[in-house]
Amino acid sequence: MSLKEKVLKQLMQANGEYCSGAMLADLFHVSRTAVWKAVEQLKGEGCCIEALTKKGYRLTNLSDLFCPQAFQDLVKDCRTGWQVRHLQVIDSTNNEAKRLASEGAAAGMVVLADRQTSGRGRMGKQFHSPAGGLYFSVILRPQLPLMDMMALTACTAAAVHQALMEFGIPTQIKWVNDLFLNGKKVCGILSEGEFSAELLRMEYMVVGIGINLRKDPDLPEELQSIVTDLFTETEKHVDRTRLLAAILRQLERYIDGLPERTYLPVYTQNSCTLGHHVRVMAERGLSTALAVGFSDDAGLIVVFPDGSREIIRTGTAQIID
Numbered sequence: 001m002s003l004k005e006k007v008l009k010q011l012m013q014a015n016g017e018y019c020s021g022a023m024l025a026d027l028f029h030v031s032r033t034a035v036w037k038a039v040e041q042l043k044g045e046g047c048c049i050e051a052l053t054k055k056g057y058r059l060t061n062l063s064d065l066f067c068p069q070a071f072q073d074l075v076k077d078c079r080t081g082w083q084v085r086h087l088q089v090i091d092s093t094n095n096e097a098k099r100l101a102s103e104g105a106a107a108g109m110v111v112l113a114d115r116q117t118s119g120r121g122r123m124g125k126q127f128h129s130p131a132g133g134l135y136f137s138v139i140l141r142p143q144l145p146l147m148d149m150m151a152l153t154a155c156t157a158a159a160v161h162q163a164l165m166e167f168g169i170p171t172q173i174k175w176v177n178d179l180f181l182n183g184k185k186v187c188g189i190l191s192e193g194e195f196s197a198e199l200l201r202m203e204y205m206v207v208g209i210g211i212n213l214r215k216d217p218d219l220p221e222e223l224q225s226i227v228t229d230l231f232t233e234t235e236k237h238v239d240r241t242r243l244l245a246a247i248l249r250q251l252e253r254y255i256d257g258l259p260e261r262t263y264l265p266v267y268t269q270n271s272c273t274l275g276h277h278v279r280v281m282a283e284r285g286l287s288t289a290l291a292v293g294f295s296d297d298a299g300l301i302v303v304f305p306d307g308s309r310e311i312i313r314t315g316t317a318q319i320i321d
């Protein structure tokens with residue numbers, strides 16, 4: 001571990017309290033100037049460290065930092081060997097995860113970024129990803145029937161919902177891949193993968209998750225009425241390391257339960273789509289119908305005004321009333 005990493009670990013363990021330069025220098029058998037240089041390096045990488053004469057250094061943005069040691073401790077009981085590759089900035093964590101997966105990266109590899117320059121959503125939409133969010137993509141190699149691939153996105157939504165419940169945050173799930181809080185979007189999920197025509201199964205899946213944790217002062221005008229963040233809605237500083245670990249623990253549980261559809265009760269009970277009239281692309285074209293339930297593979301069951309039913313598996317369901 002480099003001096004910089006040791007200093008960061010020590011500051012994190014101090015939980016926002018001051019650590020004196022002399023104490024750190026003694027602990028790591030280096031000069032106080034070396035400690036100061038390590039702190040300057042950490043600041044340059046975006047760590048918010050306050051320095052006060054006679055008191056020392058302290059972290060002021062504890063909840064925003066990703067701490068690999070704390071993370072490993074939080075996921076130590078998982079069957080999956082979750083490994084996080086943490087980047088400060090990337091075009092899209094899904095792109096990076098797909099690149100790694102195509103080079104043979106194992107299931108359980110997670111690409112985490114502090115911000116994305118070209119974050120992507122479903123249907124070619126842009127996903128605004130400034131600093132202050134949790135953006136990551138998980139590489140999975142599930143041995144599941146093709147029918148379960150759509151369910152994987154829904155099961156991820158259930159996992160994120162349950163993880164946020166651990167922090168006392170009750171989100172609602174909008175079919176198929178969005179999480180809402182007080183009527184505005186706080187999280188989006190994008191699943192992508194590589195199909196092997198030879199093996200007739202998915203080579204790999206990449207599940208990308210983006211959660212807005214803090215208010216974005218530069219949120220584009222057109223998004224202000226539809227997008228929000230956890231802090232604005234709950235006044236809670238959700239710790240990135242703990243939230244990431246909680247989501248991955250829940251995801252493992254729900255993926256293991258996919259054959260038995262264990263995600264469906266949570267997905268159904270917390271849906272903000274069911275019971276509403278929605279605009280969907282049906283076999284008969286763009287139509288309005290009542291959303292009444294989900295099929296086993298997370299398709300949306302709708303009833304048309306003439307009483308006929310259809311399971312919608314593509315596109316979105318725009319809520320009308």
Ligand code: BTN
Nearest residue numbers: 092119120121122188189208210
């Ligand atoms: C959507 O809103 O339609 C899905 C948004 C998914 C965003 C996440 S952020 C991490 C990962 N990287 C991306 O480029 N997209 C996903």
